[in-house]
Amino acid sequence: MVAERELHDRLLRIALAEVRRRSGRTPVTGPELDDVAYQAAGDAMLAILGKLGEFRGESRFTTWAYKFVILEVSSKLGRHYWRNPPVALDAGQWERLPDRLGLDPHQHAEAAGILAEVRHVIESELTAHQRRIFIAVIVDGIPLDALADKLNLQRNAIYKVIFDTRRKIRRALVAKGYLDEAGAGRR
Amino acid sequence: MSEQDMLQRFLRTDPRDVGCGEATAVLHVYVDLIATGQDAPGKYPGVAAHLAACGPCGDDFAGLLAAVTTDEPDA
Numbered sequence: 001m002v003a004e005r006e007l008h009d010r011l012l013r014i015a016l017a018e019v020r021r022r023s024g025r026t027p028v029t030g031p032e033l034d035d036v037a038y039q040a041a042g043d044a045m046l047a048i049l050g051k052l053g054e055f056r057g058e059s060r061f062t063t064w065a066y067k068f069v070i071l072e073v074s075s076k077l078g079r080h081y082w083r084n085p086p087v088a089l090d091a092g093q094w095e096r097l098p099d100r101l102g103l104d105p106h107q108h109a110e111a112a113g114i115l116a117e118v119r120h121v122i123e124s125e126l127t128a129h130q131r132r133i134f135i136a137v138i139v140d141g142i143p144l145d146a147l148a149d150k151l152n153l154q155r156n157a158i159y160k161v162i163f164d165t166r167r168k169i170r171r172a173l174v175a176k177g178y179l180d181e182a183g184a185g186r187r
Numbered sequence: 188m189s190e191q192d193m194l195q196r197f198l199r200t201d202p203r204d205v206g207c208g209e210a211t212a213v214l215h216v217y218v219d220l221i222a223t224g225q226d227a228p229g230k231y232p233g234v235a236a237h238l239a240a241c242g243p244c245g246d247d248f249a250g251l252l253a254a255v256t257t258d259e260p261d262a
Contacts, residue, residue, distance in 0.1 A: 014254045021250060059219040063255050067215045070250045074243065102193025111190060144243050156207035159241055163200055170198040179195070 007048070010062070011069045012041040018073045028080045036080065040072035047072075078145030089150055090132065091140045094119070100138055114178050121172045126165060133161040201240060205233035210244050218251045 015037035019026075023033060047068050055064055087093065098105055098115060105112040122131055133151075136142045137158065144162075148155045173179045210217075210233075217234050220227035228235035238245045 010258070014258070017257070018250045018254065021253060022246070058213075059215040060255075062258065063215045063219045063222075063251070066254045066258075067211075067218075067247075067251055070247050070254060071211070073250070074247050078243075101197055103190050107190075114194065144241075154208070155243060159207050159244075163204065163206075163240075166198050166200050170200075173194075173198070179198075 004045070004049075007065065008041060008045050011044050011048075011065070012037065014066050015040040015044070015069050015073055018070055019077070022073070022077060026077045026080065027084050027086070028077060032080075036073065036076045040069055040076055044069035044072045074145060075149070078143060079149045081143055081146035082150060085142075085146075087140050087142060089136060089142065089147075092135055093140050096141070097139055100141075110178065113176070114173060117172055117176055117178065118169050121169050122165070125168050125172075130161045130165065133158055134165045137162055138165075199240075201236035203233040203236040204240055205237050207237070207241060207244050210234045210237040210241070211247070214244075214248060214251060218248065218255060221252060222255050 016034065019028075019033045019037045019040075023029065026033075028036060044065075048065050055061060058064075097118065098111070101115070101118065103111040103115060105115055122134060126134060133147065136147050137144055144158050145155060147153075148158050151158075170179065174181055213231060213234060217227045217231055217238075220230060238248045
């Protein structure tokens with residue numbers, strides 16, 4: 001029991017430090033941030049006790065254990081995003097796309113062509129599900145973990161859609177001559 | 188940074204990238220290697236590629252590394 005209490009105290013200390021480290025990037029503040037830390041420490045403790053048999057000594061025990069609490073904080077803060085989201089799911093703020101890609105279509109025609117091609121790929125080569133994810137994360141800027149929570153998906157499922165879409169866009173821009181095969185931009 | 192550089196950066200994908208699941212599964216091992224001055228990216232290049240590309244996993248990595256390096260020496 002003493003060992004468990006000590007571990008919980010450590011997890012709580014780590015959780016409190018972690019929510020503060022992330023505090024500038026989450027709408028959660030003040031006592032609510034501490035609540036997230038307490039919940040994360042409690043849930044991590046339960047997970048650790050349930051998975052003790054899976055610890056194989058590949059790292060220090062504390063590093064293995066702290067991973068649980070870091071992931072709990074990450075997941076809980078993603079969930080809290082939807083309490084007061086700065087942008088709604090499916091907002092589809094296409095006007096933000098140039099900024100996301102670092103392009104200014106008013107400066108030169110090539111940027112406008114690239115943007116049109118990117119939009120064409122998104123609209124014609126993605127399934128509705130993939131399109132929704134890509135637009136939410138890249139166009140609307142919804143945090144990946146918040147979207148994963150909202151759509152009840154694993155983080156990796158979201159990441160893979162973004163990863164694959166980037167490859168499709170690159171391929172299309174190469175085919176249209178906006179980028180070369182090696183990845184260097186056409187100058 | 189030029190527009191082309193920013194676009195290249197946005198579109199960059201590393202074929203070694205192992206994805207979130209595999210990176211998270213070994214994150215504690217990877218972090219311990221880093222914390223003890225060993226060549227974690229050399230041993231796990233696919234994890235290194237992923238942590239560099241995935242914001243949330245990179246953040247988890249930073250948090251775990253901070254946790255183990257600021258914890259007491261007996262940890």
